Amino acid sequence: MAKYILKRISLFIPTLILISLIIFFVIQLPPGDYVDSLISARSAEGEIFTPEEIAHWREYYGLDDSWYIQYGKWMKGIITKGDFGYSFIYGKPVWSVISRTVGMTVILTLIITVFQYAVSIPIAIYSSTHQYSVGDYFFSFIGFFGQAVPNFLIAILLMYWSFKATGSANLGLYSTEMLQNGIHLYNLGEFLKRLIIPIIVIGTASTCGIIRTVRAQMLDEQSKQYILAARSKGVSENVIIYKYCLRAALNPVVSGIGGMLSHLFSGSTVTAMVLNLQILGPELLKALKAQDMYLAGTIVMVQAFLVVVGTLLSDIALAWLDPRIRYTKGRD
Amino acid sequence: MAFIKKKANKNESYYMASQWTLMGRKLKKHKLAKLSLLILGILYLGVIFSGFIAPYGLEDYDKLYQNTAPTKIRFYHEGEFIGPFVYSLEKYNNPETFRVEITEDTSEYYKLKFFTKGVKYKILGLFESDIHLFGTDVGSNGSTSGKVMLFGSDQLGRDIFSRILYGSQISLTIPFASAAISFVLGITIGSISGYFGGVIDNIIQRIIEVLGSIPSIPLWMAMSAAIPAGLSTVKMYLLITIILSLINWCGIARVVRGKFMSLKNEDYVMAARIAGVNDAVIILRHLVPGFLSYLIVSITLSIPSSIIGETSMSFLGLGIRSPATSWGVLLDETKNIANFSQYPWKMIPLFFVILAVLAFNFLGDGLRDAADPYK
Numbered sequence: 001m002a003k004y005i006l007k008r009i010s011l012f013i014p015t016l017i018l019i020s021l022i023i024f025f026v027i028q029l030p031p032g033d034y035v036d037s038l039i040s041a042r043s044a045e046g047e048i049f050t051p052e053e054i055a056h057w058r059e060y061y062g063l064d065d066s067w068y069i070q071y072g073k074w075m076k077g078i079i080t081k082g083d084f085g086y087s088f089i090y091g092k093p094v095w096s097v098i099s100r101t102v103g104m105t106v107i108l109t110l111i112i113t114v115f116q117y118a119v120s121i122p123i124a125i126y127s128s129t130h131q132y133s134v135g136d137y138f139f140s141f142i143g144f145f146g147q148a149v150p151n152f153l154i155a156i157l158l159m160y161w162s163f164k165a166t167g168s169a170n171l172g173l174y175s176t177e178m179l180q181n182g183i184h185l186y187n188l189g190e191f192l193k194r195l196i197i198p199i200i201v202i203g204t205a206s207t208c209g210i211i212r213t214v215r216a217q218m219l220d221e222q223s224k225q226y227i228l229a230a231r232s233k234g235v236s237e238n239v240i241i242y243k244y245c246l247r248a249a250l251n252p253v254v255s256g257i258g259g260m261l262s263h264l265f266s267g268s269t270v271t272a273m274v275l276n277l278q279i280l281g282p283e284l285l286k287a288l289k290a291q292d293m294y295l296a297g298t299i300v301m302v303q304a305f306l307v308v309v310g311t312l313l314s315d316i317a318l319a320w321l322d323p324r325i326r327y328t329k330g331r332d
Numbered sequence: 333m334a335f336i337k338k339k340a341n342k343n344e345s346y347y348m349a350s351q352w353t354l355m356g357r358k359l360k361k362h363k364l365a366k367l368s369l370l371i372l373g374i375l376y377l378g379v380i381f382s383g384f385i386a387p388y389g390l391e392d393y394d395k396l397y398q399n400t401a402p403t404k405i406r407f408y409h410e411g412e413f414i415g416p417f418v419y420s421l422e423k424y425n426n427p428e429t430f431r432v433e434i435t436e437d438t439s440e441y442y443k444l445k446f447f448t449k450g451v452k453y454k455i456l457g458l459f460e461s462d463i464h465l466f467g468t469d470v471g472s473n474g475s476t477s478g479k480v481m482l483f484g485s486d487q488l489g490r491d492i493f494s495r496i497l498y499g500s501q502i503s504l505t506i507p508f509a510s511a512a513i514s515f516v517l518g519i520t521i522g523s524i525s526g527y528f529g530g531v532i533d534n535i536i537q538r539i540i541e542v543l544g545s546i547p548s549i550p551l552w553m554a555m556s557a558a559i560p561a562g563l564s565t566v567k568m569y570l571l572i573t574i575i576l577s578l579i580n581w582c583g584i585a586r587v588v589r590g591k592f593m594s595l596k597n598e599d600y601v602m603a604a605r606i607a608g609v610n611d612a613v614i615i616l617r618h619l620v621p622g623f624l625s626y627l628i629v630s631i632t633l634s635i636p637s638s639i640i641g642e643t644s645m646s647f648l649g650l651g652i653r654s655p656a657t658s659w660g661v662l663l664d665e666t667k668n669i670a671n672f673s674q675y676p677w678k679m680i681p682l683f684f685v686i687l688a689v690l691a692f693n694f695l696g697d698g699l700r701d702a703a704d705p706y707k
Contacts (some may be wrong), residue, residue: 011538018542026555147636148689150643150663153682156672258545265547270644285648300546307545 008315015308016301021071023300027293028067034088034291035063061088074294084301085294089287094298098283102302105279109264109306111195112203116260120207121246121253124214129241131219141331143208146323151267152274155201158164162197176277198277202268206260210253217249247321254318258311336383338616355625358682358702365698368691375688379500386494387467387480387605391655392451394479396421397489399675400434403481409441414701417446418468420478442468442478484677486665495657502652503659504688506573507638511631513577516582523615525585533589540582548579552641558648572651576638587630591623625703632696636689659685 035057039049058064062073077083084094127136146154174191221227222245230240269281280299287296349357359365378385403418422437432541448467454460483492525536555575559568595601595620604614639659645651646660653661662681665671671678 015538015542015545018538019545022542026551029555030556069676144690144693145686147693148686149682150647150685152644152647153663153666156666160672262545270647273648300551303547304545305693307547311541311545 005316008312012308012312014307018076019304019308020075020297020301023304024071024293024297025067025073027288027296028070028299029261030291032291033058033063034293035061038088044058061086070293074297084298087287087295088292089290089295094295097295098280098299098302101278101280101283105302106306108195108198108202108268108277108279109261111263112199113260115199115203116207117209117253119203120210121214121250124211124218124249125241125246127211127215128218128222128245139211143211146204146208150270151201151205152270153206155197155271155274158197158201197272198268198275201271201275202264205267206263210260213252213256214249217252218245219250223243229308251318251322254314257314257317258307261310262303262307265307339566351626353551355699355702359698360597362698362701364694365702368694368698371687371691372695374502375684375691378497379504381453381455382497382501384461384463385465386491386497387448387450388463388491388494389451389453390494390498390657392490392494394489396423396434396477396483397479397485399487400481400489401675402484402677403479404436405444406441406478413696414441417441418444418480420471420475420477440471440473440475440478442471442480444480445469483680487676492662492677492680493623495662496659496684497679499657499659499662500684502569503639503642503685504657506569506576506658507635507641509573510580510638511576511635513574513637514580514584514634515627515631517577517581519588519620521581522585522588523592523619526589527596527611527615527619529593536585537589540585543579543582548641551579552576552645552650556645568652571657572642576641579633580638583634584627584630587627588623591626592619595619595622627697629696629700629703632692632699635696636692639685639689639692 023231035054038057039054043049062070065073074085077085082095086092087097088093090097123139127139130136174194218241227240227244234242265281268277268279269285271277272279272281273285280303284296284299286292345411394447400421405416405418407413407416409417418686419436419438419441421434424433424435425431426433444466446466447463447466449462450464450467450470452460452462465598466480468480470476471478479491481491481493483496485491486495523534525533552575556572559571563571601618604618642651642658643660643663646658649664651660652658659681663685666678666682
């Protein structure tokens, strides 16, 4: 077990480095750089630039080097000083721009993950033990429907209803008052209220998928021989379902944690734009459009880092759940 | 005697049937999948004949018809039955509110007619024509301003019904093209990885792991940002397809590899190898058919997420750009609450997105059940 975990952790750093290389390369792909977009924006306002000024800016921002040298410098800064570079659009170090958003994104993602499992696994158990009942059909229908409707439209719909019912669309994560005073105990209730719509909208997208996987796995498991054997020996139905079937059925869910996190970050971008949430997704789009490469690069790196951590944790959890995995994987 | 023979024949046809015939038979029993197939058939007929079915062209607009509700089709003009017809619109100064309002102009009627002449279009880029399935006739007083907009119009005065049809040409084909590319990439890379194993397998698996760890939308965003703005619609379309499929192949490659690992040690593969069959033929003739049905299922199930992916990309302004249209571009107009509450007919494109996604999901489910030999 320890050997297996050690092996997984040793893969962690090379994976991250490779990811950062791909990300940096992709972000570099669009033609032009930040100075180009800056100049076109300022020229539109009537300013005139001399070639010397432009050259000076390029040098100032370090955009003259080829992309792999820029990458090397960026990486060196991160490793030696924890410096993620400089955001051109904000005129501040990247980390100070996104530190607050990163915290919020992690909190929101954690809450949504818990919400997803808390909702989907009980429903899946119910559906599989009551196959072809009214409830099963109802949840299957909701599940399919949730997958078919684009997230942002659910967001608009909920906002509309919330506006009709309470007179406030509950836009954004913070109220004006929270932005001024920060979040304290007395306004925690208001803050949590504002989380409801984002959690429902972003959470339901994956919930449907989890319900369908767990339900199918549970049904498969129930028709296996060992369950029949247990049943004929008189093991109680609860033990069969929760101790035998569920444990096996959770396998694909646990192994999918990394993929689900990646899905969460993608899915939340559009929703966050509609709901005006201050999380990483919309910030990234802004950075990409302005070719603010260090900001964009850092945001994708943070997201990828969280996904890799998620995958690592899920691998360890899987090895702990399933002895076959730690046996074969530890060996090769 | 004849009866027994018939029964024997029936049994024989069951035992002799190929895997595909068996799958087809099982699929026929799945009602929801059959219905989905029918719906998809209709939608794709719409894709092929969109120029013919749509009464107006892609870039047609009418200033008078901005944000108008679906045109009412009437049968009685001044108490007299004259068959289906529509009224035109006119501007009208409301003396109480001092606002310019748009009302129906009931002085003149426009009969609806099949096979009217209109804008020129091409079917599949080959057959040019200007005959449309339906449209309005010249008005009773000889004017030509009558319009029939079954699903209402958008804020520029374009017919939403026509735009849904033109949009389907992109929204319903991108997923297929991208599925095809991921299919080829996934099978090739996955089979190489699974068949040869060892170092090659290790490298490919690491690459898949790395690609899988990068959240997909940021990757799409970065890559679509790399598409220069001046490109023609067709080129942009192709690039977007490629972008979507570059990420999708990973999942398929994983599955293919897994299947290869379990199949390559079977006796029949060993026999083929001893008989001197080369690797490519073993992969393509002996191994791939063994799990092709499974792959087709997984591809059918991947199409809905591509449709949704295309809509969210267009929604973010990174996908198809005007004047070309897709369902995502149409949905983009519904993103603010004002549209939602004032012009509810603008939500109609959403209905088509849901319909297509549900149909592909149900069809995929049906195929999965049909491909499963144990059911």
